[in-house]
Amino acid sequence: MPQYQDHKFAIAPMMDWTDRYCRSFHRHLSSRALLYTEMVTTGAIIHGDREKLLGFSDAEHPVALQLGGSEPKDLAVSARVGADYGYDEINLNVGCPSDRVQSGRFGACLMAEPQLVADCVAAMKAAVDVPVTVKCRIGVDDQEPEEALNAMADAVVAAGVDALWVHARKAWLKGLSPKENRDIPPLDYPLVYRLKERLPDLFIGINGGIGTLDEAETHLEHVDGVMMGRAAYQSPWLLGVVDRRLYGEAVEDADPVAVVEAMIPVIEAHIAAGGRLRHYVRHMLGLFHGRPGARAWRRILTVGSVEEGAGLEVLRDALAAVTQAPMREAAE
Numbered sequence: 001m002p003q004y005q006d007h008k009f010a011i012a013p014m015m016d017w018t019d020r021y022c023r024s025f026h027r028h029l030s031s032r033a034l035l036y037t038e039m040v041t042t043g044a045i046i047h048g049d050r051e052k053l054l055g056f057s058d059a060e061h062p063v064a065l066q067l068g069g070s071e072p073k074d075l076a077v078s079a080r081v082g083a084d085y086g087y088d089e090i091n092l093n094v095g096c097p098s099d100r101v102q103s104g105r106f107g108a109c110l111m112a113e114p115q116l117v118a119d120c121v122a123a124m125k126a127a128v129d130v131p132v133t134v135k136c137r138i139g140v141d142d143q144e145p146e147e148a149l150n151a152m153a154d155a156v157v158a159a160g161v162d163a164l165w166v167h168a169r170k171a172w173l174k175g176l177s178p179k180e181n182r183d184i185p186p187l188d189y190p191l192v193y194r195l196k197e198r199l200p201d202l203f204i205g206i207n208g209g210i211g212t213l214d215e216a217e218t219h220l221e222h223v224d225g226v227m228m229g230r231a232a233y234q235s236p237w238l239l240g241v242v243d244r245r246l247y248g249e250a251v252e253d254a255d256p257v258a259v260v261e262a263m264i265p266v267i268e269a270h271i272a273a274g275g276r277l278r279h280y281v282r283h284m285l286g287l288f289h290g291r292p293g294a295r296a297w298r299r300i301l302t303v304g305s306v307e308e309g310a311g312l313e314v315l316r317d318a319l320a321a322v323t324q325a326p327m328r329e330a331a332e
Helices: 020-029 042-047 050-054 072-085 099-103 107-112 114-127 145-158 189-198 213-219 230-234 236-245 256-272 277-281 294-304 312-331
Strands: 009-011 035-041 063-068 089-094 132-136 163-167 203-207 225-228
Touching: 009 035, 020 035, 020 236, 020 256, 020 277, 035 042, 035 050, 042 050, 042 063, 042 072, 050 072, 063 072, 072 089, 072 114, 089 107, 089 114, 107 114, 107 132, 107 145, 114 132, 114 145, 132 145, 145 163, 145 189, 163 189, 163 225, 189 203, 213 225, 213 236, 230 236, 236 256, 256 277, 256 312, 277 312, 294 312
Parallel strands: 009 225, 035 063, 063 089, 089 132, 132 163, 163 203, 203 225
Antiparallel strands: none
16 A cells, blocks of 8 residues: 555545546546545445445545544444445545535534544544545634644544645635635635644645646645645646656656547446446546637537437547647648
C-alpha cells in the first residue's frame, strides 16, 4: 500500500458528479490522482443496495469512499463494509453544507462538535486497516475559523486520523444555499498553511477554488496535498498532465482523443450490460474545452446521448467533429 504522502493530488468528492463512471473516465487521464466517491450516508450503506452504492472497478484505484454520518457505531460498520469492498481510504464528511446533511446531523455542522468527530474517527480506525481521513471546512456560521479548525484538527489527531483535507472556506448554514457556500464565503488559504506549520507530522491537504495546476504547485509549497473539484470536472483535460507535472513521472501527457478511444470499449461493455451511453459521456463534456470542435463535441453528446437506445455512434460522431475541426478551419 502506498504511503499517504503519495496522495499529493486528489479529485474532490462531488455529489451527482464523481460516480463510478466519472471516476473510470478520470482514471484514463491520470494514473496517480486519488479519486473519491460521492458522499454515501451510513444509513444508505446499512439499509440500502450496497453493490449499487459501492461497486467500482479495480481500474479506479487509488479510490476513497466518503461517508456521511455522525453515529460512531454506524460509521464503523460502514467503514468496514467499504474496506471489504476494496476502497483504499475511508473519509468522513465534515464539510457538506446541504439542508439534508444538516437535518441528519452530519457534514459541515459537525465542525461545532469536534469531540464527536474524534469519536467517529476512533471507531472507524478500530474497524479498518486502511487510512481513515476527514474532510472539513474552516468553520461554520459565527465560529472563529482559526479556533474552529485547530480544535477539529487536534481532536482528530488525538483519535488517530491519517489525513485532514481542508476546504479553506467557512460554511454558512444559515443564509446561504449549498451552491452559494461553494463561492461566497472567502477563501483563507494561509489559515490552512498555518495549520500545517503547527502540525508538521499530519498530512494536510487543501481544497477550495483551485483552478489550475500552477495554483496547485504553489499550494504544494505549503501543504502536503491539493484537492481539485469543479475545475477538474469541468475541464478534465487538466488531469492529463497531473502525472508529469505534480508527480514527476516520465510520461507523455494524456491525449484527449486517445482517452476517448480508450473509453470506447469500456462504454461498449457498459451498454452491452444494459447501461446507457449518457452514464459516461455526461462526465466527458469538458474534455476538449478550449480546442477547435469543442462546442460541436458538447452539443452532439448532450443531444444524442439522451435519445432512447443511444450507442457508440453518438460518441464517434462527436469525436469526428473534434478531429476534423482543425482541417475545416485550415480549409476556410
